[in-house]
Amino acid sequence: MNAISESELRDCIKNDAVSGLTITSRRGVFQVAANLTWKEGDWQLTTSRKTIRTWTSLDRLVRHFRKTFTSPESLQLPLLLVPEPDRPTPETELDPQ
Numbered sequence: 001m002n003a004i005s006e007s008e009l010r011d012c013i014k015n016d017a018v019s020g021l022t023i024t025s026r027r028g029v030f031q032v033a034a035n036l037t038w039k040e041g042d043w044q045l046t047t048s049r050k051t052i053r054t055w056t057s058l059d060r061l062v063r064h065f066r067k068t069f070t071s072p073e074s075l076q077l078p079l080l081l082v083p084e085p086d087r088p089t090p091e092t093e094l095d096p097q
Contacts, residue, residue, distance in 0.1 A: 003050065004034055004043040006068060012036060013069050023061065029054040030061050 004012075012018050012034065020035040022042060031054055033042035045053045055061040 002039075002041050002043045003046040004036075005046060005048065006053070009034055009043075009045060010069055023058070029056060030058060032061070 017037050022033045032045040
């Protein structure tokens with residue numbers, strides 16, 4: 001797992017080195033991964049103790065980002081809803097017939 005701290009992410013955002021952020025929901029918590037312009041792959045946002053940073057709701061996550069990383073006017077996060085891998089989707093459910 002590639003890891004990035006909040007302070008590193010803040011510097012990358014200031015320097016326009018973030019090409020995208022991915023918010024995923026797993027087991028009832030939300031996580032953020034950054035895609036950087038100068039490094040390949042996704043970089044998971046971690047705490048100072050090197051554990052994955054999680055939020056219990058999208059509201060809390062957005063409030064944290066607005067407070068920590070940027071002014072509210074410049075924060076734009078497109079939202080793409082993707083089902084969790086371990087949850088069945090209509091395409092993966094078995095036909096009962």
